[in-house]
Each structure stands twice: as structure tokens, then as C-alpha cells.
Amino acid sequence: MSSPTRAIVLENLSKAYKRYHHPTERLKELLLPGKAKAETFWALRDINLEINAGETVGIIGRNGSGKSTLLQIIAGTLQPSQGEVTVNGRISALLELGSGFNPEFTGKQNVFFNGRILGLSQEEITARFDDIAAFADIGDFIHQPVKTYSSGMYVRLAFAVAINADPDILIVDEALSVGDEAFQRKCFARIYDLQEKGATVLFVSHSAGSIVELCDRAALIDDGELLLQGAPKIVIANYQKFLFAPIEKRAELREMYKREGTSDDSALAEQFAAPKQLIESDRQDQTDPSRMLEVGYDPYLKPQHTIEYQSQGAKIKNPSVTTLAGRQANLLLSNEKYIYSYSVYFSQEAFQVRFGMMIKTITGFELGGAASHTHRNAIEYVSAGSLIYVSFEFFCALAPGAYFLNSGVLGRINGEEIYLDRAVDASMFKVQSDHNYKATGIVDFQVDPKVSITSSAL
């Protein structure tokens, strides 16, 4: 079997910036070399990453973790201090707002200017200009200098050029979050088109949903280091766990991720791997249309990758799904009501308490859920030693398949709302395949199709 072509290879990549305590120090260094006190700051440290052609990889990490620096080095707009970058293919990059366009030029002039930078000939840009302008959809502003644009207009035009340049590698740094939802949807559709054509996509986003939906793989960067890479759902779940961990726990998690989290066959990936056998058994269900279905409970149907957050004085216990009559169930029927419930033990007193649940697909896409209270009517005070039972009745308007549930307890500490406890993929259930089931997609909207022959040749 031939190995896949590498689109991007990063080897022992590091980037150092100079930091000055005062702006005058920078000037001093120019005028009096050796006299200024610049500190070396490593924004990226020893990054090794290989991205195959045709793969879509999402980069996640906290603010200032080094994501943009990494993308700029791959795009060639920034030089690494150490290490090697190999890029095979033509890159189109949507980096920081403001890069790539000349503010004095009109939108149209910038399309030509930018198109040339992206490797298109004058004729190619002329041929594509109408498509680019239609995609950007900024009306007459296309003839105005881009310095008069709003950030949304700017992104529209930048994205329209980048996507129409037919790149082998598309790099998108958060830019999409500036556009409105309809435009974002349009961009995602075009990114899917590019993926279909075999392009490689590198994507930075703070949106966990986008990463899970769009990417084949995710990489977590923290403090300039690549901590974890693997299936998006696993990396995102661990990133959230990392974000919400108390400071003193973070160092421990960092070490664990670095030790175990950089190869797909690592213990960590295995521990959190999506339960493939469930997907296969779903298929078996679907091939057995004669089965009489009823709500059931399979004790072996359990998530294999529950991620529990570090408790902050509350602990979620016994999350489970039952019928309205209280019978435990995880083999459900579509279009019936069930109850998702759990108990919470408070080892410490808590303020402004709320509880939540979320139902997700097997890829981690958040379908829907609810909070027990709004911000304004949260439970004012819960004393230490309390045990609270929470239940959420829900209508299972879902297609056959496997689904996962999150649970969370929120409270306020030092004025900030945080998770006092959270369990990602705390429970799961399967909606059984029913041969009478006619709905398509994930959600059953109870569509009532009516077909009538209005004229017949007979």
C-alpha cells in the first residue's frame, strides 16, 4: 500500500520572538546593539506535525498559545527560528484581518492584487472575477477602497478570493467567525467542495462544533507546544477538560497529553476511541426489518470514553435515561418521551447553581439540550452535603443511531460561572431502527408527505 502524500511537514519547528519591557528598549537595540534588554520568548517549541494531502486538520488552543504563529509559518509569511517546514502545493491563506489587502486599493483592485499573490494569472482572475464578486456579495463596495470596509465585508472579499483561487492547501485562521451565519454557512459549503476535490485544509477555530464537523483530525497547542493530536471529538473533549481544570491540575494534564497524546494508536486515543462496534451494530439493526421493537436496556451499551472534569465541590452521579414510567432504557424508540436524570452531591456549598444536559451525535455534534434554570433564576444557594436529583424530560425526535449525553453543574465562584462538575459523554443511547421509519437526516420533524396523482396517462 503506498503511503499518503504529505501536504505539510513540520519538523522540530520553533519560533522565538523578542520581547521588550518598554518600547524604548526596541529603539535602543536598533541604535545601540547589545545594550537593550530584550527577552527571548518562545511562541512555538519543537513542533512536529505531518498533514496528509486531502486531510482537514483543526488547530485549537487558548489565546496566545501559538496557533496564528504556526499558521503564518506554514503560509510562509513568517520565518521559523529553528526547524524545517515543507509544503507541497499551492497555499491560499486567510490569516489575520488586514493581511493580504492594500487598504488604499478598491476591492476589485485588491482581487487582482491578491489573486496574483495566490498564484493566479491576470486572465484567470479576469475569468473568475464575477464569481468572486458574487460570492463576496458586498455590492458597490467592490469599487470602494477596502479601508472603508467593515471587518465583515473585508472577510467576505478575502474569503471569496482565497476560495476561488482553487488552492491545494487552504489555511483559515478564525476569519470565518467575523462573518454572519449565512455567510459562514456559504463558506463551509465551499470548504466542503474543496475537501471533495482533495484539497488540504488547515483550520484554526475556537468553535468546537466546527472543528468536529469539518476536520478529520485536530491538534491541541498550548504554550507553544503540541500537546495532543487525534480524532477531533477526543481532542476537543480533552481540551475542554484542560480548560476547566484547576490551575494546579493543568500541569499534570499537560504532561499526560505530551506523554500519550501525540500518536493515534496511543493509550489515550484508545481509551477515548469512538465505539465503532456500535456503528456496526446499528447497521445490523437496519438489515433486520422484521424485528418487533420495544424500548430496552442493554447493560453493555455504555460510552467508552466518558471524560469527567475535575470536581469543584460537586459530583455528578448515576446519569441515566429512563422511560416516563422510570424503567431504565438505552435502546429507545423514535418519537417517544424519555427522562434523562442524574444526582449531584455537593461536598462544598455552592452559589447560583444550574444544571444542564446536551445530546450529541457520534461525531460530537451538539444536537440540543437544556439548562435547568436561566442565569437569572439559578438556585441561589446549595449547602455543603446536599444531594440534588435533576431530571430532564425530552422528546426523542431522532433517527436511528447512537447518541451521547453530557451533564454539567454550573455555579458561581468569585463572580464567575464555572463548571462545578461536568461529564462529557456521561451516557449514551441508541434509537432503534424501525422499518416503518421514513424520516431522513438526524431529526425527525414529523414530516407528513402527501402524494397525489393529478393526471395519469392511463
Ligand SMILES: Nc1ncnc2c1ncn2[C@@H]1O[C@H](COP(=O)(O)OP(=O)(O)OP(=O)(O)O)[C@@H](O)[C@H]1O
Ligand atoms: N510579533 C510578536 N512579538 C512578540 N511576541 C509575539 C508576536 N506575535 C505573537 N507574539 C506572542 O506569541 C504568542 C503566540 O501568539 P499567537 O498569535 O500565535 O497565538 P494564538 O494562539 O494565535 O492566539 P489567539 O487565539 O489569541 O489568536 C503570544 O504570547 C503572543 O503574545
